Amino acid sequence: MTAMGHDAPAGDLRLANLTKRFGIFTAVDDLSLTIPQGSFFALLGASGCGKTTTLRMIAGLEAPTSGQVLLGDRDIARLRPYKRPVNTVFQSYALFPHLDIFENVAFGLRRRGIRKVGDQVERMLSLVQLDGYGRRRPAQLSGGQQQRVALARALINHPQVLLLDEPLGALDLKLRRQMQIELKRIQTEVGITFVHVTHDQEEAMTMADTVAVMNAGRIEQLGAPADIYEFPATAFVANFLGQSNLLAAEAAGPAGGEVPVTAHGGRYSVPVGRSRIDHGPVYLGVRPEKLHLVGSADQVPAGHQHVTGVVTDASYVGVSTQYLLRTGWGSELSVFVANSGAAGPLPVGTQAVAYWDPRHAFLLPREPGQDDRTTPVLDEPVGAAS
C-alpha cells in the first residue's frame, strides 16, 4: 500500500465537513479534524454521540451523506472498504470462525495476492504474544487472546490508519489495563496512525496523544488529555472527562489579569488565561481533587478562595477519600482528599471549609438559567454499545 502515499507528503488523516444523516437523525454533524500521521488519536464520547459512525465512515463501512475523508491529498470517502489502506479492529473482533488463527491473520495478505505469508504471520503473532497459537480456532481462545488476534489481523496489512472500535470493551478491568499498555507499546513500535473510539475516558487519557470529546455528532474539544482535563472547554467536557464542581456564576468582564465573578453571593476570581468567557452567565469550575478541606476559614492559606459547608458523605476508596460538602445554598461539592496520612478523616456532619487556588479554577460558558452542576457523572456501564 506504500504506492498510494507517494503524492501525499504527510499521510495525515483529515475529515472535512463530514456529515452522516440517518433519516432525520444527524449522527455526525459537519465534522472537521486532522489526525497527524503516526499519532494515537482517541474519539471519546457517550453512546450514540456519533463516534462509531465516524469510524465506520473512515473504514468505508458507512457512506457519508456529505463531506470528505482525506488520506494525504486523496479523498477516500467514496472508495469501497476493500480499496482503502485502512484496517479495523472491530468491537466484536469479527474473527472468522471457520479459519484458524494463522489464516485469520493471513486473510488480508492473501486477499491482496501475497503468496508467502508464513514469516509475516509468525512475526505478527509474536508481536501480540500469541506464538504457537496459529493452529487453534478462534473459539478456543479467551477474550483477551481473540482481541489480540483481531489486532494482529489488522496490523499485518501495515495500514496507513488503524481504526479501533472499542476493542477493549468486552474485557474485564484487569485485562483491559494490561491491553491498554500493550496497545500503546505496539503503536509506538509500528508507528501507524491509531484512531481509537471509546466511551471510557480513562482509557482515552492513558493511551492517546490527542483526545477528541464528541457529543451529539460534533467535537466539543480536541487536545492533549492533560490540557482537556485541566482546562475543559465546555460544561459537557468538564463532566464527561473526569468530574467537576461547576457553580453557576455571573462575570462582569476582566479586571486586571483576572475575571471577578459572583456565585451564590460569594465573590471569587479566575485568571484571564483560565477563562473561556469573561462576562455574562458563567460556570465557575474546580476539579474535586483541586479542593482542600480544613476545619475553619482561618486555616485557609493566603491567596486561596473558599466556600463553607457541612460534610454529608465520606466514601473511603483507598487511595483517597471522597467527600460531599453541602454548601449554604444547598449544592453538594465533591472533594477528593488524598489519604496521605497528613490529616485525619472528617466525620459526616462536621462543618468544613473547602478552598482552592484560583489558578486551578476555570470559567466556562453557561446557558442563562442553568443551575450548579456538581453531581458526579457516573461512568457508563462497561461494554455499552455506541
Next chain:
Amino acid sequence: MSALAHVPTGSGQPATPPAARSGRYRFLPYLLLLPGAAWLFLFFALPLVQLAAASLYDPSGSLATGYALTWAFGNYPDALQAYWPQFTRSFLYAGMALVLALLMGYPLAYAIAQKAGRWKNLLLVCVVAPMFTSFLVRTLAWKTILSDNGWIVGLLRDVHLLGPDGRLLATPVAVVLGLTYNFLPFLVLPLYASLERLDYRLLEAASDLYASPLRAFRKVTLPLSMPGLVAGTLLFFIPASGDYINAELLGTPKEYMIGNVIDSAFLVRLDYPQGAALSFLLMAAILAVVFGYLRKAGTDEVL
C-alpha cells in the same frame, strides 16, 4: 461488615460424584431407547433383511409357485445389465435438478436469511406452503402448467424457443423441472438455517481486509454455509434420485428413472427378486455418492 461474612459457608458439603448415582436409574437411558429401537427393528431392520433375502431368491420362481432362497447373486448383474440406462438417467436427472435448485435455492435462502427483514417469516411460509398439498396433486398441477395448450408452451412457441409442434410435457425437461420444484424446499430450509446464523459483521471484516464482495462470498459466506449446503443437497439429491412420480406423470417410458423400474418390478411384473436387487443397487449407489461427496466437502458438522 465483619470479615466473617466473607468466609464461604457452602464448602462443607462435598458434591456427590456422578459415579455414585443410584443403580435404579442406570438402565433408564436404555429403557428410553427401547420404543424407538423396537420400531426401527420391526419396520426397518427386519424388512431390510427380508428385502436382502428376496434379492437372492431364485429368479425363475413366481408369486404363484413361491420363491426359493437360492443365493442367486446373479440377480444383481442381471438387473444392472437390463436397467443401467434408467440408473444413469436417475442420477443424471437428479443431478441436473440439483444444479437448477442450487442456482435458485442459494440466492433465495440468502435473501430470506440476510435481506428479508420483517418479511422473513412470510417468505419462509411461502417456501413451505406447497408442502401443505400432496406431492401427487402438486405434480399433477405441473402437468396442467406444462400442457401442450398451456400458456407456457404457447409463449415458448411464440418466441420460437419451441417449434410449432414442440412440447414440454413428456420430455426430460418436464421431469427435471418437476424434480427441481418438488424437492426445492428440502434444499432451501437447511441452507436458510445456516445462512441465518451468518454474522454480517464477518462480511464487514472481510471487506475491511481487502476482500471484494465476490471474494468475501467465496472465503466467508460459502464456507460458513457449508453445513447447510451439504445437508440441503443430500436431502434434495437422495429422494430425487429415487423418485418415480415425476417421471411417471410428467414423462414417458423414455424418461423413466430407476424408481419406475422398481415400482413396476414389484407391482406390475411381480418380479420380486429383480425389484429387491434393484433397490439394493440404488441404495448402494446413493451411499457411494453421499460418502464420496461428504469426503470431498469435508465438513465435520454433518456426520
